[in-house]
Amino acid sequence: MITEASNGFLWRFTGFYGHPKTHLREESWKLLSLLNSQFNIPWFCCGDFNEILSMNEKAGGVLRSQCQMDSFRQVVNLCGYKDLGYCGPDFTWCNMKEGCDRILLRLDRALATSNWLGHFKEVKVYHLVDTTSDHCILLTTNSSSPDCKRKRRFHFEAMWVKRKDCREIIQEAWNSGTFAATPEGVASNLQRCEVALTNWNQNVIYYNYG
Template identity: 30%
Template sequence: MCWNCRGLGDPSTVHELCDLARINSPSILCVVETQIAKNRVEGLANTLGFDSAYGVGSSGRSGGLCIFWKNPMQLTLRNFSKYHIDMVVEEQGKDPWRLTVWYGEANRSLRYKTWDMMRYLKADSDLPWCCIGDFNEVLRREEQMGPNDREMAQINLFREVVDACQLCDIGYVGLDWTFERRIQGGEYCRVRLDRVLASAEWSEMFPLATLHHLHAVKSDHSPILLMNEMEAQNQRIVVGKPFRYEVMWERHEEFQSTLEAAWGPSGAGNVEELQAKLLSTAMALKGWGSSSFGAIRT
């Protein structure tokens, strides 16, 4: 799972991240734009339910990345920068593969530095490669909905580096965007900035891998959940206990605001969007209900 959390200095954001980790049970958690120091973000490993962590500190109140992981997975650091953390992943029954979490340069005029780093990393290893994160760019104009159209030249630079690195977008399940912000005039700018890019060799290792767009309250970015066979077995809300709506939740003073925040300000334009909103709202309510009421026996 990966999330641009927009800062982990706020305890309520850490609380939401704990809920996301508990509900979805990822073996590896990647967080970008932590906006806090390296030792502070790494110190959240136990709170979030992970055994190990490696972080890159922020520059003031911008940037910052961290990868958390659980035993028995073994992650070995290859290199890092303010744009990425590159790890070799070893897990039982699989050949080693490579995971890189990315936070693309926010300044458009400097974004080429992220693309140069991707090219450098491509030449550095032949392992099956998975890239996940917020790339701060789109691959097609259709991935930005609403005002503030992107320059085609910037899009083409991203497409060129993806091709040069022999990576493919693995697609997604859920809403068509991972970033949503209301702008002046009441319109919404919605963009697919967060994604997974993978090499053909990685996709052959994990042929059933799927990417799910989730929902979060404390950031204008959606968490993205990469699920393979193992993650599907561990994912408790999809596999195992079904979601149950509890009427007693309605008596809680925070219920209405939690429900509204989970559903989001926009409606569903089609059946696929409705399905995604129902799933993400169920996940948010499940986590809130667990933290507010504890376990409920049925």
């Protein structure tokens, strides 16, 4: 329960995680239904629901069960939620595989009731790609644009070595540096590789699912 210090506006925030096992996901919807019955105040809910509302929120893999999606939609309607939409990539999760095995889903979202949206009129949700995770970060803000300057820790993904262009990216970045024989040169070239691999992962690996 949150009370705005400036005007006393009272609202509720729920961080939600849908059950990862399909046959137990109904328990998640029952929990949301229970939470809905407890209070009647403006409500904001976001997180990884592990479910989609329509096939437009999925790319690759087999068709999603209509019954699964309908169950999610029913509880969304029951709670009086509106989807806040998003800016950025259409999907928030990727199975990190390639070719015909690649699957992308919009599992993460922000939902709110009409009376919450009536108070926070300028709110926007951004999908921010994080190279250290198979999920996007959800940034909810009333600012005009997200602050994306936060430095994130770099992780080398084992799946990258399966691609021939990964070696090419590393070689090109390393060879573009100088004084590689010194500790400073090695550190500089490693940083070049980090930047090149991060950009390659975001622009080629994450988005190239077609």
